Amino acid sequence: MAHALPPAPDWPSLIRSGNRLFIGSNAAVPNALVDHLIDNAGSLNDLEVVHILTLSDNRWVDPEYAHLFKVNTLFIGGDKIRNAIAEGRADYTPSFLSEVPGLFASDILPLDAALIMVSPPDEYGYCSLGVTVDVVLAAARHAKKVIAQINPSMPRTSGQSFIHLRDIDACIECEQALPELHTGELDEITERIGQYVSLLVEDQATLQLGIGKIPDAVLRYLGNHKDLGVHSEMVSDGIIDLMQKGVITNKYKTFHPGKTVTTFCMGSKQLYDFVHNNPHVEFYPSEYINSPVNIKRNHKMVSINSAIEVDLTGQVVADSVGYKFYSGIGGQVDFIRGAALAPGGKPIIALPSTAKGGTVSRIVPHITEGGGVVTSRGHVHYVVTEYGVACLKGKSIRERALELIRIAHPKFRNQLLEQVRAHYWVPHYQTQSPHTVHELGGLGMKTLDINGEAFDLRPLNPADERKLQELFYSHTKQTLLLRYNHHPRQMSREQSCALVSVDQTRDLALCIVRQKGSSVEIEAVGRYYLNDKDNTCEVAFVTRERSHGKGMATRLLQEMMAIARQRQLAGMRAYVRAANKPMLSIFEQAGFVRQSGTDPDEVLLLLALDPQ
Structure with missing residues (x-):
C-alpha cells in the first residue's frame, strides 16, 4: 500500500524567528533539508540550533548565516563548530548523553521543530531513523513540528528506530550518500594500547567502545576471544568481522541477549550496508542504551573510553584542552558508571601517554588550568597507555599516583614523581620511578x-x-x-x-x-x-x-x-x-x-x- 508523503516544508508557516530547532546527529545530518531552509528562510532570524555530534560540513555555523542561526551544541564535533565556540559565535551545553532526551521532554530545551533524516517508508508507512536513533527519536517525539529529509540511501535498522509518516509534518525527498568515517592505519602506540586493553577483556564480556584508532585497535586484538557481546552507545566497522567470525555472539549477554544493541553507528558504507535490515543489530534511544541502570544489567560489562589528560589522582579530562572546549561529555560517564556497577564490570580509560609529538605528557600532576573533570577520580577503575595498565580502584592517592606514573612515558616519570610531592604526600624514601623490563617483550x-x-x-x-x-x-x-x-x-x-x-x-x-x-x-x-x-x-x-x-x-x-x-x-x-x-x-x-x-x-x- 502506497502512503502519501507529507508536503514540502513552507518554512515561514512551520517555524518563527527565535524558535529552537534540532538537527539530526552523527552520520544522519539532513544536509539537503538544512540547505532548503537556508534557501527559503525568507525573513526568519535568530533560530537556535541544537544538536550533538554532526558529521557534516556544518554549514549553519558559517559566519554568513549568523543572522539566521545561533548554535547551541551538546557535543562538539569538527573544527568549524569548535572554533565558533572559541570565538563566541556558538555555545556548548555540557550534558550526559543519557540525559539529553530529558532536556527535550521536560521543556528545559523545548523544541519548536526537529529536522531529521529518515529512510523511505515501508508498506505500513513507517520510516526508519536508520544509522542514528540516539537523541533523534526524543527530539522527534517532543518537537512541535517534525520536518524530514527522506533519503533512499538511509538503511532500515531494527529496534526502536521507526517514525510513521503521520508524525512528520513536512518533508523533502533527496538522496544523500551517508558520510563515511575512516580512522586510518594504526600506529605502534595505538596497537600496544589495544593489546593491553584486550588483556582486560574476558570471554563472554559485553563491550562498549567509541570510535577512533584505539577502539579499532582493541577490536583487532579480540579475535581469539569467545562469545563477546555488545551494548554500546555506538558501533563502528570493527564489529563486522568479529560478528561474522563468531567472536561477537551476544550469547551470554544478560540484557538483550542475542543482540548487538546501540544508539548509532558511524563508519564506512560497508558498515551501513551491514546494519541494513540486520535483525542482529538493534538501535535504541540514548536514554535507554546509555542509562547506567540498564548498562549495569550486563554481566562483565567493559566500558572503553578515551581522554585528553588524566591527573595523578585519577581525574579524567575529556571535553576540553585547557579553556578550549574540544568535544563533550557524551556517554563516557554513563558507561563508566554503568560498568562499575555491573557484576564483573570494568570501566577503562585508554589514551596515549603523550601528545604534541611526544613533547607533552597526558598523565599530568594536576589538571591543566581551564580543563574540566568529566569523569571523577572515584569512577575510573583502569587507565591504559602504551606502557601498561594502571589499576586505580581501591588505591589511595599515593598508590594511584605511583600506578599512573608507571604507565606514563618514561621520560616524564621522574618529573611526575617530583611534581606530585608539591601537592600530595609522598614519603621521602619514595625516590625511584618505575622502569620497564624490555626483555619481557613489547607488553x-x-x-x-x-x-x-x-x-x-x-x-x-x-x-x-x-x-x-x-x-x-x-x-x-x-x-x-x-x-x-x-x-x-x-x-x-x-x-x-x-x-x-x-x-x-x-x-x-x-x-x-x-x-x-x-x-x-x-x-x-x-x-x-x-x-x-x-x-x-x-x-x-x-x-x-x-x-x-x-x-x-x-x-x-x-x-x-x-x-x-x-x-x-x-x-x-x-x-x-x-x-x-x-x-x-x-x-x-x-x-x-x-x-x-x-x-x-x-x-x-x-x-x-x-x-x-
Missing part, C-alpha cells in the same frame, strides 16, 4: 597458565609496596627462616618501598600476580642483584604459601636466566638454606652446580651463562 609482561589458572608475570614496581608487605605477612615462620636465614618480625612500609623501588635496568625484580578485576595479590617474587666486580648476579625467590609446588619459582628462574643472558651477564649465584630441599632442587634442575662451602647450613650454587 613488558606475560600471561601465564599455571594449573589452568591465569596469572601475570611482570616487573615489581613502586606501586606494589603494600602488596609486597601483605605477601611478607602471609609467610609462615618456616618460610621466613628459609628465605632470610632468620625470623624477621616486621616489614615496614619503608622497607617494602625499598624492595619494590628497583632500577630494573641494572638489577631485576619480577613477580607473578593473581589479578581478578581490581583485586591483585602477589604470589611469588624473584629478583637478582648485579655484582659489578665479576658481572654476575645473586638470585633469590619467595612464594606465597598456597602457591608452593606450583612451579612459580621455576618459571621466574627461567625468565631471569633468559634476561641475564640477554644482558650479557657471566653467571648467576644463589645461597640456599641446606634444609630448603625444594629450592635446591629448582636451582639444580636449572643447571646450577653446588659449591663446597664452610657453612654447613647454607649451600652456594653457581651457574655459568653463555650470553646470547
Whole structure:
C-alpha cells in the first residue's frame, strides 16, 4: 500500500524567528533539508540550533548565516563548530548523553521543530531513523513540528528506530550518500594500547567502545576471544568481522541477549550496508542504551573510553584542552558508571601517554588550568597507555599516583614523581620511578597458565609496596627462616618501598600476580642483584604459601636466566638454606652446580651463562 508523503516544508508557516530547532546527529545530518531552509528562510532570524555530534560540513555555523542561526551544541564535533565556540559565535551545553532526551521532554530545551533524516517508508508507512536513533527519536517525539529529509540511501535498522509518516509534518525527498568515517592505519602506540586493553577483556564480556584508532585497535586484538557481546552507545566497522567470525555472539549477554544493541553507528558504507535490515543489530534511544541502570544489567560489562589528560589522582579530562572546549561529555560517564556497577564490570580509560609529538605528557600532576573533570577520580577503575595498565580502584592517592606514573612515558616519570610531592604526600624514601623490563617483550609482561589458572608475570614496581608487605605477612615462620636465614618480625612500609623501588635496568625484580578485576595479590617474587666486580648476579625467590609446588619459582628462574643472558651477564649465584630441599632442587634442575662451602647450613650454587 502506497502512503502519501507529507508536503514540502513552507518554512515561514512551520517555524518563527527565535524558535529552537534540532538537527539530526552523527552520520544522519539532513544536509539537503538544512540547505532548503537556508534557501527559503525568507525573513526568519535568530533560530537556535541544537544538536550533538554532526558529521557534516556544518554549514549553519558559517559566519554568513549568523543572522539566521545561533548554535547551541551538546557535543562538539569538527573544527568549524569548535572554533565558533572559541570565538563566541556558538555555545556548548555540557550534558550526559543519557540525559539529553530529558532536556527535550521536560521543556528545559523545548523544541519548536526537529529536522531529521529518515529512510523511505515501508508498506505500513513507517520510516526508519536508520544509522542514528540516539537523541533523534526524543527530539522527534517532543518537537512541535517534525520536518524530514527522506533519503533512499538511509538503511532500515531494527529496534526502536521507526517514525510513521503521520508524525512528520513536512518533508523533502533527496538522496544523500551517508558520510563515511575512516580512522586510518594504526600506529605502534595505538596497537600496544589495544593489546593491553584486550588483556582486560574476558570471554563472554559485553563491550562498549567509541570510535577512533584505539577502539579499532582493541577490536583487532579480540579475535581469539569467545562469545563477546555488545551494548554500546555506538558501533563502528570493527564489529563486522568479529560478528561474522563468531567472536561477537551476544550469547551470554544478560540484557538483550542475542543482540548487538546501540544508539548509532558511524563508519564506512560497508558498515551501513551491514546494519541494513540486520535483525542482529538493534538501535535504541540514548536514554535507554546509555542509562547506567540498564548498562549495569550486563554481566562483565567493559566500558572503553578515551581522554585528553588524566591527573595523578585519577581525574579524567575529556571535553576540553585547557579553556578550549574540544568535544563533550557524551556517554563516557554513563558507561563508566554503568560498568562499575555491573557484576564483573570494568570501566577503562585508554589514551596515549603523550601528545604534541611526544613533547607533552597526558598523565599530568594536576589538571591543566581551564580543563574540566568529566569523569571523577572515584569512577575510573583502569587507565591504559602504551606502557601498561594502571589499576586505580581501591588505591589511595599515593598508590594511584605511583600506578599512573608507571604507565606514563618514561621520560616524564621522574618529573611526575617530583611534581606530585608539591601537592600530595609522598614519603621521602619514595625516590625511584618505575622502569620497564624490555626483555619481557613489547607488553613488558606475560600471561601465564599455571594449573589452568591465569596469572601475570611482570616487573615489581613502586606501586606494589603494600602488596609486597601483605605477601611478607602471609609467610609462615618456616618460610621466613628459609628465605632470610632468620625470623624477621616486621616489614615496614619503608622497607617494602625499598624492595619494590628497583632500577630494573641494572638489577631485576619480577613477580607473578593473581589479578581478578581490581583485586591483585602477589604470589611469588624473584629478583637478582648485579655484582659489578665479576658481572654476575645473586638470585633469590619467595612464594606465597598456597602457591608452593606450583612451579612459580621455576618459571621466574627461567625468565631471569633468559634476561641475564640477554644482558650479557657471566653467571648467576644463589645461597640456599641446606634444609630448603625444594629450592635446591629448582636451582639444580636449572643447571646450577653446588659449591663446597664452610657453612654447613647454607649451600652456594653457581651457574655459568653463555650470553646470547
